[in-house]
Amino acid sequence: MIFRSCRRCGLPHPVEARWASRPSQCLRCWKLSKGYDLTKADQAMEAVHGYYTDKIKTIEARLDAVERSGSVDRARVDQLIKLCHPDRHRNTPASNDATAWLLRMRETLN
Numbered sequence: 077m078i079f080r081s082c083r084r085c086g087l088p089h090p091v092e093a094r095w096a097s098r099p100s101q102c103l104r105c106w107k108l109s110k111g112y113d114l115t116k117a118d119q120a121m122e123a124v125h126g127y128y129t130d131k132i133k134t135i136e137a138r139l140d141a142v143e144r145s146g147s148v149d150r151a152r153v154d155q156l157i158k159l160c161h162p163d164r165h166r167n168t169p170a171s172n173d174a175t176a177w178l179l180r181m182r183e184t185l186n
């Protein structure tokens with residue numbers, strides 16, 4: 077069993093691995109698409125569904141705001157490495173530590 081995003085609502089739902097390559101929908105969306113009545117359990121799940129949909133939208137909006145506010149890119153890290161390089165700071169432990177940290181950070185950037 078793996079998790080795929082529902083093609084209708086986008087929330088993750090379990091799918092058997094053999095069906096993983098096909099577009100799929102969650103049980104709630106499938107029932108709604110077929111005109112089936114939702115049980116109380118379905119309605120409770122729908123409430124949870126709505127709750128998490130709102131949460132995801134809030135988190136995505138916050139991530140967008142963070143990205144727009146100026147993320148750290150490779151050029152900025154290179155600039156910081158030059159500014160705090162141990163050669164410029166009498167080889168102090170702080171400059172070595174900061175440079176090592178920036179070098180590790182740079183490896184994680186594209």
Ligand SMILES: [Zn+2]
Pocket residue numbers: 082083084085086087101102103104105106
């Ligand atoms: Zn769905």
